[in-house]
Amino acid sequence: MIRVHVPATSANCCIGFDSLGMALDWWATFQFEPSDELIITGCPKEYANEDNLVVQSFLKTCQHLKKEMPTFHLHIDSDIPFSRGLGSSSTCVVAGILACDAWFQAHLNKMEILEIATDIEGHPDNVAPCIFGKAVCSFMEEGKPRMMIIPCADYKCLAMIPDYPIVTNEARKVLPSTLEYKDAVSQVGHALCFLQALQVGNEMILAKSCVDHLHEPYRKKLIPDYDSIHEQCQEMDLAMWISGSGSTMLAISLDPTKLNQLQKDVETKLSIQCRQMPIASKGAWVDYE
Ligand SMILES: Nc1ncnc2c1ncn2[C@@H]1O[C@H](COP(=O)(O)OP(=O)(O)O)[C@@H](O)[C@H]1O
Numbered sequence: 001m002i003r004v005h006v007p008a009t010s011a012n013c014c015i016g017f018d019s020l021g022m023a024l025d026w027w028a029t030f031q032f033e034p035s036d037e038l039i040i041t042g043c044p045k046e047y048a049n050e051d052n053l054v055v056q057s058f059l060k061t062c063q064h065l066k067k068e069m070p071t072f073h074l075h076i077d078s079d080i081p082f083s084r085g086l087g088s089s090s091t092c093v094v095a096g097i098l099a100c101d102a103w104f105q106a107h108l109n110k111m112e113i114l115e116i117a118t119d120i121e122g123h124p125d126n127v128a129p130c131i132f133g134k135a136v137c138s139f140m141e142e143g144k145p146r147m148m149i150i151p152c153a154d155y156k157c158l159a160m161i162p163d164y165p166i167v168t169n170e171a172r173k174v175l176p177s178t179l180e181y182k183d184a185v186s187q188v189g190h191a192l193c194f195l196q197a198l199q200v201g202n203e204m205i206l207a208k209s210c211v212d213h214l215h216e217p218y219r220k221k222l223i224p225d226y227d228s229i230h231e232q233c234q235e236m237d238l239a240m241w242i243s244g245s246g247s248t249m250l251a252i253s254l255d256p257t258k259l260n261q262l263q264k265d266v267e268t269k270l271s272i273q274c275r276q277m278p279i280a281s282k283g284a285w286v287d288y289e
């Protein structure tokens with residue numbers, strides 16, 4: 001039996017639309033056993049068929065390896081909610097690729113895995129930290145991802161998870177196609193300072209560098225609770241962003257008491273479910289039985 005363990009991720013991190021993401025210490029497990037037919041358990045009925053993203057990612061990897069698609073029993077054990085901006089789709093993609101690699105003992109290297117995953121997901125910002133852990137920044141060069149791992153100071157994360165989904169493809173449709181030059185200049189400055197503050201643990205600069213022009217101004221309209229949470233985070237000097245395409249919002253801090261305070265307020269005043277976790281220091285991994 002092959003078991004793949006895959007972390008949730010928070011993409012964009014405010015200033016890094018489609019190019020920055022971090023792995024969260026919140027794990028899903030995907031179990032694969034040989035079977036005479038394809039069986040999928042542990043997920044809603046509508047996903048228990050061959051269109052399942054895990055199965056499709058396994059198939060794509062078979063094609064890459066020029067191997068015949070086997071049949072298996074896939075059991076999914078995940079409490080990472082769908083379409084909340086916590087990278088549930090990336091967990092499926094990375095799990096399918098890693099399982100196929102393990103099944104055929106193909107020993108793909110992590111960059112090959114990232115290339116296949118980016119091809120399926122369309123952008124590297126979730127799949128890269130899902131594979132490598134920590135925070136990862138990336139860009140595309142002639143269709144191929146290039147990336148750097150960013151070691152992070154000891155930040156803790158608070159995920160504030162509204163009870164409504166936002167489908168990533170839909171949330172991409174609300175984005176503009178052009179950007180003012182002055183906004184591009186502002187974005188570069190904030191992004192550079194964000195990365196340095198993330199590494200060295202400068203919480204004040206991290207909070208101030210959370211100003212985005214690429215997606216948050218457009219997507220916040222899809223999240224009715226954004227403004228009040230954003231305002232409170234600014235008052236508390238807390239770095240905060242829309243996780244992926246939402247609806248989750250993520251705040252991070254070196255100081256757990258600040259996150260506890262925010263969590264209490266968000267749960268009691270807004271009835272939004274919260275969960276705290278560190279940044280995951282490692283990415284997806286496989287074990288065998
Ligand atoms: N546990 C799961 N089982 C089956 N499919 C899943 C699971 N988790 C995620 N998915 C797939 O990922 C899709 C959600 O992707 P997306 O809208 O990008 O949201 P997210 O922000 O959670 O990645 C689902 O529609 C489904 O196809």
Ligand SMILES: N[C@@H](CCOP(=O)(O)O)C(=O)O
Pocket residue numbers: 009011012017018019084085086087088089123125126168171172215243244245246
């Ligand atoms: N850069 C993407 C990230 C989507 O992340 P998800 O977790 O919401 O799937 C985007 O912002 O569209």
